[in-house]
Amino acid sequence: MPITSADLELATRLADAAAAIIRPLFRTDTGIVAKADQSPVTVADREAELAMRRLIVAERPMDGIVGEEHGVREGSSGRVWVLDPIDGTRAFIAGRPIFGTLIALIEDGWPLLGVIDQPILRERWLGAVGQPTFFNGRPAHSRRCAALADALLATTSPALFDDGQLHAFEHLDAGVRSTVLGGDCYNYGAVASGWIDIVVEAGLKLHDFAALVPVVEGAGGRMCDWAGDPLHAGSTGEVIAAGDPARIDDILDAMACRGH
Structure with a gap:
């Protein structure tokens, strides 16, 4: 409907x-x-x-x-x-x-x-x-990002990742322009408004991410899990938001998490 x-x-x-x-x-x-x-x-x-x-x-x-x-x-x-x-x-x-x-x-x-x-x-x-x-x-409009090296990355806290997730995040963190910590759901609004380029998080529940998907994607961005698949009620809670959908493959490659 x-x-x-x-x-x-x-x-x-x-x-x-x-x-x-x-x-x-x-x-x-x-x-x-x-x-x-x-x-x-x-x-x-x-x-x-x-x-x-x-x-x-x-x-x-x-x-x-x-x-x-x-x-x-x-x-x-x-x-x-x-x-x-x-x-x-x-x-x-x-x-x-x-x-x-x-x-x-x-x-x-x-x-x-x-x-x-x-x-x-x-x-x-x-x-x-x-x-x-x-x-x-x-x-609201997310912004284009020509390369990961130009990107502003955000996450609420690296302490919320397990060891393997933290390793993947650190690979991505090493390749971006800058990283900001804190922000919870506000970061995703910032992606939709073109202030932040990428958010990566894990351990989210349905109530943490369901509202974010239409907001980010309706602004021109894309959200997916760490395997690149769309988010739905059965998703594991590993979440990527990108203001520029063209950067999703670069993000996944940097995190070395295809097929995660």
């Missing part, structure tokens, strides 16, 4: 609902606790996701939901909303406005619509399959 204006409008209202929860809690004591995997979570994470879930249940009761904080709600429409209320909780806790709310709509496991929303800076990327990506209401 193609993405409709009603889908885009609902995605926008979901982002608004999450932002209304998050903004007042930014740079406050938000009741930080550790999840089972020792990653942090805050009241803002949990309440923002609940606000989005309530809207979906009210307006799309047949759709499924996958949320980072509140789990799975089964649906019958074949469509699933994938929610990460605060991607970059550590940045949120540290008072750094480079986290984001991620909202995706997937069908048969494939991302069709994505939102990256930075509620403090009031920056929002909205992308959908077959449509251009918009940044704050204006078309």
